[in-house]
Each structure stands twice: as structure tokens, then as C-alpha cells.
Amino acid sequence: MTSSGPWVGNWRPHKPRGPIAALYGSPGPKYGLPGLTGISKHDPTKFKAPMFSFGVRHYQSNSDCSPGPKYLIPSNITRQGLDGTPAFSLHSRIREQRQFQVPGPGQYIPEHSEKMIYRSAPAFTLSGRIKDFKQSQTPGPAAYNLPPVLGPNTVTTAAAPTPSLYGRSKIGGFDEDLKKTPGPAAYKVVDPYVYMQKAPQFSMTGRNFAPGETTRKPGPGEYRPELVTSTRFKAPSFTFGLRHSQFIAPLIVDVPE
Template sequence: MSNGAWVGTWRPHRPRGPVMAQFTSPGPKYYVQGATGYVSHIPTKRKAPAYTMHGSRPPPNKDCIPGPYEVLSSLSHRGRKSAPAYTMAGRPRVRVEITPGPASYSPEKSNKVVYKRSPMHSMSFRTTGAKVDTTPAPNLYAIPEVLGPHTVATSASPCYSMAWKSKLGCFDEDLHKTPGPAAYKKPETEIYKKRAPKYSIGIKSKVIGDKATPGPADYELGKVSLIKSCAPVVTFGLRHSEYTTPLIVDVY
């Protein structure tokens, strides 16, 4: 039911539902779209392609193969060719829509709509208010820390903590069980320094081969004519045959 004074040609009326402008701010309750999946994906983020896994297809049924078709005699390559056929049927049923007549209306009740009249008020029960303020209370927010290593808005200094003695062992206990210096073999100095010559005394070696070679006394140094000049040596040979062909040299 309307109430209030006229504002020009418009008169304020009671709102059908709660108006958000009449209440305080709802607080930070905005919905941010997600970046995973494909339903309601945020448009500012890149969406990767999505694939679905399907099961294997059922084996084909051999019984579903169509057999030979029955071709009617009235069908040709240009379509169906037959004489016109008529059937006898009943009269179709007409659906009559019953509309209200002039006596069904009450024009006398339209005065309050057509003509101006004073406002009328009625007394009724109090309506239940709509619950629109569903924002969290101030004590539900967590204020970020300003001390310690987990600060958000301020710079944190280095923090140190004192811990108790470890249960693994003392500081001099070898937890890794590594070998000591005595477990390694000392290398020879000849590996990483210059090595001096070594000599060894062995037995007399055997003569290689049984063939006797000539000694220095077997050579005659006075009969050497390869590196020194000597007198001509003449030898006596056989008489040559008279039928021997003499050496002929072509002289041009």
C-alpha cells in the first residue's frame, strides 16, 4: 500500500524488497573468479586446453547391418509417381476458448486507479526484516604481525633463537663414521716428485743365438782398398773365342 506525499507526478511507495542503499556497506565480500578449471574461469588469466578421458567404444554389433531394401514400384529416379489417393476422416474438433463477458468486469472498483484520492493506511503486523548483513565481525580479521620474522608490511630484523643440546651426540662425536687420516695409504714421493735413477745388480745374461761372430783379429786392415788408393791389380783369365761378337757402338 502506498504512503507519503506526492513528489510531482510520482508518489513514494513501500519497497517490495530490501534496498541495499538503506543499509551499511557489506564489507569485502566480493567474489574473485578462480583460475583453475573451465567453469567461471577468470578472463584475465590464461586457460590451458582441457581434455577428457572416455572409455573404449563397444564392439560393433553384426546384427545391426541393414539388409536389402524393398523398393516400391511407384518410386522412380525422379521421385514417387502414383495417382492421387483420398481418405475419409471425421470432422476435426474445434477448440472453443471461453472468454469472460462484459458482466464479468467491475468498472466501479476502478475509481481508485483512474481518479485521484487521498492516501489510505491500514494496520498490519510487523514484517520480519531480511537478513542482509552477513559480513564477518571485526574480531574475525587477523591483523598482520609487526614483530618477528613473519611480518608483512614492515621490515624485519634478523632473529636468533637459543636451542637446547642436540640428542644426536656431542660436538666431538663422529656421526658420519668417516675414516681417519690413518686409514689412508701414504703415497710414494716418486708419484708427485722427480724420481732419481735406480740401478739393480742381476746375473749374467745369456748369449742370444749359437752362431759365432768374427773377432777383431779376423780382419786384415792392410788389405783395405775401399777407402784408400791402391796399385792396379792384374789377373789372368781365359782366352776369348774368335766367334765372340765384338762391342759395336754407333757413332753419328
């Protein structure tokens, strides 16, 4: 701790009382944190940029056999193109172009331009049969089978019920013993109202009276409908005064004789 030059100030170097971290070459705790580069053990608290890989070399690259430098490049070819004097080739003389012949007025047919201006009906032409038509064997009308429209196995139409008729069994039939055949009386007559329209039917029952009813009711002759004026117009009627009773005593007045 000595110096060849003069000391400046009151401070002089002395022995440290304790260890000083700056005097040691230890890397310190900075390597204890996870790294910020790469994908392995990256710090989860820091942003990670996208990473791309270069991939592996394809296997066919090793099998390609390049020809190598066996090609002979001409000396007049550089990286900028041909180098040297211009070279020309001899070609045949081109034919002279004919003068363009403009059509005259007689070449135009304006009467045939009606289809381009006005509406016209479609027109079709009949051309000859091509040669390939003989080789194509198209089926005729008899080769197609339409679906049946009769019977239970219909495709496009609704099938009606199709009962079948079977032969009469010989065992236990009526032809073995005629005594087992039913007679006419064995059949019941079907009511015609079953298969025809039925008319309304009414029944006549006796008159029912309330029990203990002894009140005499008026008959039809007791009513006088011609005197009823509540349902039709009636002419006005007037009276001459009060009608006296026939049992009142007559008025007796003394009249001189």
C-alpha cells in the first residue's frame, strides 16, 4: 500500500475490517435467475418472442448427383451476357405483303341483317348424321321397363287393396256332406238401414200427468182467437159513459098529473 508520489489529503490506505464483495471475483447471484433466451428454462415473468426452427435437411438432397464442373462454358460468356462483336445470321427474304383489298358496296347484303336488329324465331338446320353415330348403340324404346301401375307393387301410384282368390279346400268342405250346408233360414236378413240412408223414426208414448193433479184444463173450444187484438191491429172503440149496474134502484121523481 505504498505510493511513489506524494499523498493528497488525509485519507491513507488501511486494512479492511471485514470482507468486501468488490474485492472478490465471484459472479454473484445474477446467474441464479432463469434465462431470457431460448425455449428451455425461460423466465416465465418475461415476454417470450416467437421462435422458428430451420428444420432438417431433406433426405433427397444427399441422393442428388450433380454433374459437377464438366460443362464447358464459352469464353465469350460473362456474368453480364455475351462479350464480343455482334454476330448476324443470313435469313431468306420475307415475302412482300399483299395490298389489303377493301370490300366494295356490292359485297354487303343488308337484307340479311334483320336477325341482328329485329327479333326472329329460332331457326334450325338438318345436318347429316355423323360417322360416330353408327358406333354408339343406344337402346331402343322397348329396352326400358316402366314401373307397374296395377297390383300391390306400384311405385308412382297409390295401390288399392288387392285380395286374392284361393281354391276351396277339399278337406272339411261342403261338397263332402251336403247335410252340413246351411239352408236359407240360417241367414239373417240385413236391415236395409245398414247400407242405405235411414229415415227418422218417432215413437208414440202416453201423456204423462203430474201425480195428484186434479185441476180442470180448458179445452180447445174455450179459446176465441178471433178476439185477440194483441197480435194484430184493432179499430178504436169508444163508450158513452159509465155503465151502471143492473141492480141499482131506479130514479123515482114525483111528476104532477
